[in-house]
Amino acid sequence: MSEIILKVENLQASVSGQQVVEDVSFEVPAVGITALLGRNGVGKSSTIKGILGLYQRQGNIIFDGQPIQGLLTHQIVQLGIGYVPEDREIFSKLSVEENLRIAERDKNPNRRYVAELFPDIEARKAQTGGSLSGGQQQMVSLARALINSNKLLLVDEPTKGLAPKIVTEVAVALEEASKTVPMLLVEQNLEVVRRLAEDVIVLDAGKVVYTGKAKTLLADEALTQRLLGVHSEGA
Amino acid sequence: MDTIILLTITGVGLGSIYFLVASGLSLIYGLMHVLNFAHGVFLSFGGYIGYEVARIIGIETWTGFVTACIAGALAGGAFALLTELLLIRRLYNRHIEQVLITVGLALAAVALFGGIWGHDSIPLFGPEWLRGTTGMLGVDVPNKNFIMILGAALVLIGLQLFLHKTRYGMIIRAGVENRSMVTALGIDVRKSFALVFTIGGIVAGFGGVMASYYFNYISPSLGQSLLIFAFIVTVIGGLGSIGGAAVASVLVAILQQFANYYVFGTGDVVVVVLLAVVLLVKPTGLLGKKA
Amino acid sequence: MKTTKHLQWIIGIGVVALLALFPILPIPIPGILPGNTNTPGSLDLLILCLLNVGLAITYRLLLGVTGLLSFGHALYFGAGGYIFGIMLMELEMPFWWAVLLNLGFGVILAGITGAIALRVNGIPFAMVTLAFGQAGLVLVRKNSEITGGGEGLNITKPLQEIGLAFPIRDIKYPFWIVLTIIVVIFLILTLVEHSRAGHVASAIRENELRINVLGIKPYFAKWIMFVVAGTLASTVGMAYIFANRAILPHAVSAELTIAALLMVVLGGLGSKWGAVIGAFIYTILNNRLIALSSSDFVTGLPDFLRIPLKEPLFILGVLFILVVLFMPGGIHGAYTRAVAKLGLRKQAKNEEKLAA
Numbered sequence: 001m002s003e004i005i006l007k008v009e010n011l012q013a014s015v016s017g018q019q020v021v022e023d024v025s026f027e028v029p030a031v032g033i034t035a036l037l038g039r040n041g042v043g044k045s046s047t048i049k050g051i052l053g054l055y056q057r058q059g060n061i062i063f064d065g066q067p068i069q070g071l072l073t074h075q076i077v078q079l080g081i082g083y084v085p086e087d088r089e090i091f092s093k094l095s096v097e098e099n100l101r102i103a104e105r106d107k108n109p110n111r112r113y114v115a116e117l118f119p120d121i122e123a124r125k126a127q128t129g130g131s132l133s134g135g136q137q138q139m140v141s142l143a144r145a146l147i148n149s150n151k152l153l154l155v156d157e158p159t160k161g162l163a164p165k166i167v168t169e170v171a172v173a174l175e176e177a178s179k180t181v182p183m184l185l186v187e188q189n190l191e192v193v194r195r196l197a198e199d200v201i202v203l204d205a206g207k208v209v210y211t212g213k214a215k216t217l218l219a220d221e222a223l224t225q226r227l228l229g230v231h232s233e234g235a
Numbered sequence: 236m237d238t239i240i241l242l243t244i245t246g247v248g249l250g251s252i253y254f255l256v257a258s259g260l261s262l263i264y265g266l267m268h269v270l271n272f273a274h275g276v277f278l279s280f281g282g283y284i285g286y287e288v289a290r291i292i293g294i295e296t297w298t299g300f301v302t303a304c305i306a307g308a309l310a311g312g313a314f315a316l317l318t319e320l321l322l323i324r325r326l327y328n329r330h331i332e333q334v335l336i337t338v339g340l341a342l343a344a345v346a347l348f349g350g351i352w353g354h355d356s357i358p359l360f361g362p363e364w365l366r367g368t369t370g371m372l373g374v375d376v377p378n379k380n381f382i383m384i385l386g387a388a389l390v391l392i393g394l395q396l397f398l399h400k401t402r403y404g405m406i407i408r409a410g411v412e413n414r415s416m417v418t419a420l421g422i423d424v425r426k427s428f429a430l431v432f433t434i435g436g437i438v439a440g441f442g443g444v445m446a447s448y449y450f451n452y453i454s455p456s457l458g459q460s461l462l463i464f465a466f467i468v469t470v471i472g473g474l475g476s477i478g479g480a481a482v483a484s485v486l487v488a489i490l491q492q493f494a495n496y497y498v499f500g501t502g503d504v505v506v507v508v509l510l511a512v513v514l515l516v517k518p519t520g521l522l523g524k525k526a
Numbered sequence: 527m528k529t530t531k532h533l534q535w536i537i538g539i540g541v542v543a544l545l546a547l548f549p550i551l552p553i554p555i556p557g558i559l560p561g562n563t564n565t566p567g568s569l570d571l572l573i574l575c576l577l578n579v580g581l582a583i584t585y586r587l588l589l590g591v592t593g594l595l596s597f598g599h600a601l602y603f604g605a606g607g608y609i610f611g612i613m614l615m616e617l618e619m620p621f622w623w624a625v626l627l628n629l630g631f632g633v634i635l636a637g638i639t640g641a642i643a644l645r646v647n648g649i650p651f652a653m654v655t656l657a658f659g660q661a662g663l664v665l666v667r668k669n670s671e672i673t674g675g676g677e678g679l680n681i682t683k684p685l686q687e688i689g690l691a692f693p694i695r696d697i698k699y700p701f702w703i704v705l706t707i708i709v710v711i712f713l714i715l716t717l718v719e720h721s722r723a724g725h726v727a728s729a730i731r732e733n734e735l736r737i738n739v740l741g742i743k744p745y746f747a748k749w750i751m752f753v754v755a756g757t758l759a760s761t762v763g764m765a766y767i768f769a770n771r772a773i774l775p776h777a778v779s780a781e782l783t784i785a786a787l788l789m790v791v792l793g794g795l796g797s798k799w800g801a802v803i804g805a806f807i808y809t810i811l812n813n814r815l816i817a818l819s820s821s822d823f824v825t826g827l828p829d830f831l832r833i834p835l836k837e838p839l840f841i842l843g844v845l846f847i848l849v850v851l852f853m854p855g856g857i858h859g860a861y862t863r864a865v866a867k868l869g870l871r872k873q874a875k876n877e878e879k880l881a882a
Contacts, residue, residue, distance in 0.1 A: 247529040309608075320852075325851060326851075330648065332850055334595060334649065334652065335850045336850050338846070339844070339846035342784065342839050343841075343842075343844050343846075343847070344843070346837035346843060347833070347834060347837060447812025463656060463657065465659050466653040470650055470653050474649075500668060503661060503664040507657050507660065510654065510657050510804060511642050515642060515645065518650075520643050
């Protein structure tokens with residue numbers, strides 16, 4: 001049993017009065033990639049947003065040994081969390097360079113590391129965020145998280161809506177990053193999960209319905225079908 | 236032809252004043268989603284403090300005018316900063332209550348100004364040259380228009396430099412676009428709220444002095460009467476966009492001048508019609524972000 | 527909770543009955559009314575209270591029920607008053623025709639402006655309604671040959687001439703008529719609030735997303751509420767010019783809308799009763815503060831106290847800020863919290879008894 005970087009107990013989250021996370025508890029180990037899975041609309045993104053305080057939430061959240069449920073979003077992030085949101089959310093009117101600069105928290109940000117990881121966006125620094133393709137925007141969004149030395153990354157559907165070639169590029173970047181920082185990854189693409197994730201947590205209707213090893217889950221065709229509504233081979 | 240030139244230049248002059256009110260208003264709305272009803276009060280306060288200072292130095296001297304501009308800007312900025320720290324901040328993210336607070340503040344402040352400086356307008360005449368005209372393209376253009384345009388242009392350039400060349404400016408632009416993502420990058424957006432309010436107050440306070448020299452009077456409700464046009468300008472230009480506010484200010488003022496001259500003084504009504512048309516065609520305004 | 531609802535109605539009916547008796551009973555209410563209830567001065571003030579109640583409860587349908595922050599509500603009030611006056615004075619229309627036409631005009635005006643303004647939400651909506659109101663004010667000010675401009679529009683004809691057969695000089699009758707109109711408006715608003723569109727509108731205030739999911743058009747429900755509020759406000763405007771026989775541009779101004787906002791927030795957005803109480807308190811306070819500002823007590827004070835105290839709007843503005851900051855839900859909110867507290871205490875007592 002490895003060390004735990006993030007521990008979530010009885011998390012409930014709501015947005016404009018509507019409860020979107022019922023009661024979620026899980027742990028994220030301090031190494032490797034943990035995948036957070038589930039069908040559409042079961043509250044995966046809301047769980048992430050609840051952890052970050054972007055949604056109103058209740059419950060206990062321990063990050064790196066410190067309770068963070070009472071903190072504001074920016075305070076939580078400053079403790080060392082990198083966030084790659086669903087739909088990328090890069091600033092479309094800011095240049096690519098500004099998109100990266102605004103994310104820099106550390107005294108010595110990993111500019112070179114990010115430039116080597118994403119040579120394509122390095123070449124487009126002067127362009128505005130809005131003029132990039134979806135794949136390039138995703139690279140910027142990932143780069144924003146990787147430019148600081150974080151203790152944990154929360155990555156929300158990084159391959160959503162991307163062409164297969166770009167999906168591979170994103171997966172490579174995530175694999176590379178996971179060597180230095182643990183990650184909680186929301187992902188629909190089971191191929192990516194199979195390639196990257198060690199552990200999996202499955203949500204259904206705002207609750208955790210399965211925790212275990214990724215290999216074990218994906219090897220069980222019937223279980224995958226029942227929990228995720230897809231064939232483990234098909235994706 | 237002469238009339239057209241004259242109306243256009245005076246339109247840009249009036250538009251410059253609208254811009255001084257609307258730019259701060261738009262920035263505050265864009266970042267904080269606060270409709271600041273007290274913005275006109277920052278303007279009037281700046282105008283009165285400028286007037287008091289100019290009276291000491293000499294209203295009809297250029298030194299008096301320039302000192303008044305600086306004093307008005309500082310006064311407006313200070314008033315705005317206090318408003319944010321003492322009132323707005325307590326109602327973080329409760330937008331309706333924030334509007335209500337600024338409505339109450341506007342009401343109280345206008346009444347208080349009336350109590351201190353009198354409810355009637357105080358006439359005010361600046362340096363000799365400001366009251367004269369200059370021949371240009373065959374028409375005599377009132378000189379005050381040039382000063383208004385110069386002032387607004389300086390503010391526009393200053394704001395753009397601040398927004399595009401500083402880290403705070405970058406945070407504000409990012410916050411206008413997507414505030415929660417800015418906090419999710421570990422930045423305390425609230426720090427920039429006070430900043431944006433202060434900047435808006437400085438520009439409005441400066442605008443108060445400019446407006447009082449333009450209209451040749453200062454009154455408790457001067458700011459609030461300009462505020463209504465500033466609201467229209469910010470909606471037409473697109474909330475949160477400084478460039479949009481600049482374009483819309485000039486557009487609205489020119490349209491007003493032309494309608495007043497050619498269509499029986501219907502300038503104010505035409506402006507509201509323009510607003511309705513923009514809302515029907517493009518509800519986010521000319522340069523606004525997508526909803 | 528049911529019983530407090532019933533209690534509210536019983537108290538309401540009692541108050542209306544008492545008000546109806548005011549013109550014939552000499553009741554002194556010192557400190558609040560300038561004289562006994564049947565004196566013209568007191569009745570004038572009470573009529574103003576009632577008209578403000580009308581303005582406040584129609585405004586509450588927008589802000590309290592539908593969650594729409596409008597700064598142009600006075601446009602409909604003022605339009606009702608001015609157009610009614612113009613119809614009677616300039617166009618010499620028969621009284622009841624003027625009433626009917628005016629109601630129709632109220633629907634059209636609110637219908638068109640509402641349809642445009644509701645294309646945006648929240649704060650932009652507030653700005654747009656403000657602009658519409660401003661356009662109305664400009665029209666009134668500029669067309670002074672019809673509206674009287676800054677001097678206002680006066681009804682100089684005796685009302686018998688336009689088909690009303692009662693002694694209008696006697697202020698009793700306008701008082702009773704205004705009281706009736708306001709009670710009817712109150713009842714209409716109650717019906718509208720409990721109608722299907724009313725339920726949808728208040729659900730929109732809670733959560734627009736959910737309504738969209740349900741497949742009911744929020745735009746339409748909001749529009750209905752806007753038209754109802756506007757038309758009823760123009761009815762109050764008609765009552766205003768009828769009772770006062772004069773109307774000023776102030777009736778179309780944003781200041782009047784803000785006054786309505788003050789009344790509603792002071793009384794509490796949570797209920798019509800709150801708006802009613804807020805309107806009464808606002809009107810009487812405003813009236814009394816003007817008296818205070820010229821009193822010997824205030825004029826004798828040093829400058830730093832005298833200057834703010836002689837400005838009624840300064841005091842009202844500060845009071846308003848304090849209510850928003852420290853008394854969420856206004857008077858109605860404070861009342862509900864007090865009732866809840868009492869209820870809890872009662873419950874605790876009962877439990878104690880049971881335990882013993």
